Amino acid sequence: MTDQLPDGFTVRLNRRVRVRDGGRALIGGSPTRVLYLVDAARAMIVDRTLRIADAGTRTLADRLLEAGMADPVLSSLPDADESEVTFVVPVFGRPAALDRLLTSIGHGREVIVVDDVSPNRAAIMSVVNHHGARFLPLEVNGGPAVARNEGLKHVTTPFVAFVDSDIVLDPLATSTLLRHFVDPKVALAAPRVLGLDDGGGMNWIERYEEARSSLDLGIHPATVRPRSPVSWVPGAFLVARLDAIGDGFSAEMREGEDVDFVWRLAEQGWRIRFEPEAKVWHEHRQRVGVWLQRKAFYGSSAHPLSQRHPHDIAPAVLAPWSAGVIVVLLAQRRWSVPAALLISGFAVWRIARKLKRSKHPVWVATELTTEGVLASITQTMALLVRHWWPLAVIAAIFSRRMRRAVLVSSVLDVVLEFRRTRPRLDPVRFGIARRLDDLAYGAGVWFSAIKGRSARALLPDIRRH
CATH class of the missing domain: 3.90.550.10 (Spore Coat Polysaccharide Biosynthesis Protein SpsA; Chain A)
Known part of the structure; x- marks a missing residue:
């Protein structure tokens, strides 16, 4: 076993990576970033694929793997014993x-x-x-x-x-x-x-x-x-x-x-x-009962994990600007959509300022901001129907706006997941199972938080990126 990637090892940019500026810029990875390539590095990637042949390709392949931008091509890996x-x-x-x-x-x-x-x-x-x-x-x-x-x-x-x-x-x-x-x-x-x-x-x-x-x-x-x-x-x-x-x-x-x-x-x-x-x-x-117990058991791991990995267990990760978008949308006022657009526009401006090496910084910033808004909305729906459902249900009793938010989240979540997974099951039973799944898991999270006397596993992480 060598201490470096071998010759012939091949990686391919994954589906989440977008190639911009004629191959000079790669957008993707985890967390999302923009990777700028010099001409020599850009020439190493052909049809989104990079094959290791020397020190330069080896360094670039390692960097792409580390950034979460590329995955090994299985056929390039040697047989194992x-x-x-x-x-x-x-x-x-x-x-x-x-x-x-x-x-x-x-x-x-x-x-x-x-x-x-x-x-x-x-x-x-x-x-x-x-x-x-x-x-x-x-x-x-x-x-x-x-x-x-x-x-x-x-x-x-x-x-x-x-x-x-x-x-x-x-x-x-x-x-x-x-x-x-x-x-x-x-x-x-x-x-x-x-x-x-x-x-x-x-x-x-x-x-x-x-x-x-x-x-x-x-x-x-x-x-x-x-x-x-x-x-x-x-x-x-x-x-x-x-x-x-x-x-x-x-x-x-x-x-x-x-x-x-x-x-x-x-x-x-x-x-x-x-x-x-x-x-x-x-x-x-x-059996439904045994299945629900297992889902609650999975949720009960939240508090023990929060003690060991406090920065990784958050049920949602939001930037301050995207948290602001969510707050004004949940308010459901006439000014909510214009306010969300205004906040998003400010985010585009801030991000574009950091992308001066891009040929089209505003366009790239708009893409990243749009993705951030959609991800924030998806995470918020998950919070309402999964991690925070006890609070959401109580709030819905007293607030018509919260009832609307919970109802929309419950239905839209089922529609999106049904379309994505295409199960061998009718939409009604899929929707029932989906909601039971979230209720059981969320109950497990709350049980572990109450038992551990800590709300850390229930709190979103709002941080600057």
Whole structure:
């Protein structure tokens, strides 16, 4: 393994990057920025693609990856050796699911099954022995983070794959993720997590999860970091570089430990990759009650994460000017739209002043401002129907304007998500599931905030960029 990107490594500008000024300016990344290229660097990018051939292309590729402007072209990455990975499986019951997972992993793999004091340990041990895996029993139930860490202590291969027992692997998932580690800065890679159809058909909850699962992060590859379009990856299946992850997960966390794991690695300067070409399947909850409990459980991680990552957990990130636009629009007065346009115009002027190297600074500033307004409106809708819904409901009882804002947000959110995800479900049931999803998650956030006596996880981050 070298300490730099190898020759032949190829990156492609992602879909969020816009090329302006004849290739001199790249707009995008996370956070959004304008990257100006000299003529030599501009010539290195052909059809939005850059192939490493020398020191100059290597430096530019690394910079684009670090900025979140480009993603590796999978076909340019060398094949990986799966014998270099050990699978660590935390288990609490569910021997049938474990049998299904181990079958999908296949024979001849290094597998450590960590039993977290299952009530049916004998059945778990029988499945493990049948597949020739290693059985590691714990004496005290500590949760998935503790179980993974105990398994990690016994890993001797360069890479480790953490995989939950309710997962089924695609045969190429592991090898596909391993290919990303040719980049020496990559510490972690994660696949796309899809819903498992066991052959008995999917009910309406499973069809909603198929389209809008909390675990499915979409069809586009991405650099994973806080405050980016893909800000985390679930712990359902993760492949990690052993010498990058230290002792592993935060043992004291029973929820949100996967998010904390990812964010700590990002803070240390490592790259984390989301690769949708690698696929695994997750057994989604089928019963409404169990499903809602799980959504609330996800929300309950907000306060523990806010204690460890106070600058990354905010449910919305707004610039002062965009917060002003939202305030005047929520006022719903005759002057609201003109005031919002005035504030937006001021933002265009401020941004344009910083873009003096652009050929068309006002036009670029207008694009960025428009995107900022739309993003702020989307985040505000999410606050009203998801994170802040208890307050929004109370306010709606007394305010006709708030009732209108909540109603518009509830309906428009469903329309936009239905159009984006195109689920195998009718709009009515999709809309019901969408609102139940948000209500349960928001309830979990509020429960954790009240229990922790802190509103940090509920507060938007308003900062100058």
